Amino acid sequence: MKKYLTIEDTIGATPLVRLQRIPGEFGERRGNVILAKLEGNNPAGSVKDRAASSMIRQAEARGDIKPGDTLIEATSGNTGIALAMTAAVRGYKMILIMPDNLSVERRASMTAYGAQLILTRADQGGMEYARDLALKMQAEGKGKVLDQFANDDNPLAHVQGTGPEIWEQTDGRVTHFVSAMGTTGTIMGVASYLHSKNPAVRIVGAQPAEGSQIPGIRKWPEEYQPKIYRPEKVDEFELISQAEAEHMARRLAAEEGIFGGISSAGALVAAMRVAARAENATIVFIVCDRGDRYLSTGVFN
Missing domain, CATH: 3.40.50.1100 (Rossmann fold)
Structure with missing residues (x-):
């Protein structure tokens, strides 16, 4: 076949x-x-499609995550959209945290792929606040943060x-x-x-x-x-x-x-x-x- x-x-x-x-x-x-x-x-x-796929695939290969798990990520847009797509393909729940001053097209794209979107007030600290909130939610057991900012599987996508x-x-x-x-x-x-x-x-x-x-x-x-x-x-x-x-x-x-x-x-x-x-x-x-x-x-x- x-x-x-x-x-x-x-x-x-x-x-x-x-x-x-x-x-x-x-x-x-x-x-x-x-x-x-x-x-x-x-x-x-x-371009973030590459990193999103790499981070999820490599985490799966290490046994860090498995389909059905909830993933969390702070994003200014493109990584979130890419993660939402990849999560949909591979069977994960996706929670994305994004400052509320970013374009409505990006928000709509994330939710179209089935992700849950949490908007934070830009005047609370923008992406820095969103990153802190993602780690706080992980500490509370609400999901696994892939952390594009510290995850070597992100640049690995571009090396490969x-x-x-x-x-x-x-x-x-x-x-x-x-x-x-x-x-x-x-x-x-x-x-x-x-x-x-x-x-x-x-x-x-x-x-x-x-x-x-x-x-x-x-x-x-x-x-x-x-x-x-x-x-x-x-x-x-x-x-x-x-x-x-x-x-x-x-x-x-x-x-x-x-x-x-x-x-x-x-x-x-x-x-x-x-x-x-x-x-x-x-x-x-x-x-x-x-x-x-x-x-x-x-x-x-």
């Missing part, structure tokens, strides 16, 4: 596409190519998947990898793999400029710094303003036909800065989710 794929089996193997117009004078004239890794093509719509894909899709020509920094799982895992193939590849992290609120891009207080984060793996940091990210998101859709989220555009802002000072570079950036997840925010109006 023919074996067919499940929806979870379609995670990964996402396209890598060349930008044609936005690079302008910093593109072909300087010998540079800017490539977008389209992670919104994953089944639940983001995203990194090798980028290397193969560029035939080993990649010179710079650019990613938004949130939980840091993507940038840590891809950096580990690419550096194992070529230590000269430059890893560039996009972080929010002072006062900017960009979904998916964070600079954590010291006490909440993700335990999976290794600062020595990032060669350069680019501070991105909210206005720059939002403007670039509109350009990315209108000029390149790539409908990406705000953090994806922030990564492109950083990639363009790299291109402005580089020559003969192959620059890959992560389009971590789709823009339709942000329509209610008015960014694309």
Whole structure:
């Protein structure tokens, strides 16, 4: 009997596409190519599908969890949606904790997959408060926290998947990898793999400029710094303003036909800065989710 794929089996193997117009004078004239890794093509719509599947599968393999158990996670959106999908596929109950200032599309996606959603007041401390509440619920026996911020199975997904894909899709020509920094799982895992193939590849992290609120891009207080984060793996940091990210998101859709989220555009802002000072570079950036997840925010109006 023919074996067919499940929806979870379609995670990964996402396209890598060349930008044609936005690079302008910093593109072909300087010998540079800017490539977008389209992670919104994953089944639940983001790069976090990879980490969610990895964290649940690896925990199962260790015997830490089994189908029917309740899982808990604090999330700003994409990880929660990805976990809700993976939990639905693999037979878990899912409780997600999210600040109430994040887009309604993300909330609706989580509950569509059957997850229970707990909204916390953003003025109570945002994601930091949500993370504390998740651990408190675990201590009270209400479920198991996967903890994307401290779980090595998060970056492992990118050591095993995203990194090798980028290397193969560029035939080993990649010179710079650019990613938004949130939980840091993507940038840590891809950096580990690419550096194992070529230590000269430059890893560039996009972080929010002072006062900017960009979904998916964070600079954590010291006490909440993700335990999976290794600062020595990032060669350069680019501070991105909210206005720059939002403007670039509109350009990315209108000029390149790539409908990406705000953090994806922030990564492109950083990639363009790299291109402005580089020559003969192959620059890959992560389009971590789709823009339709942000329509209610008015960014694309």
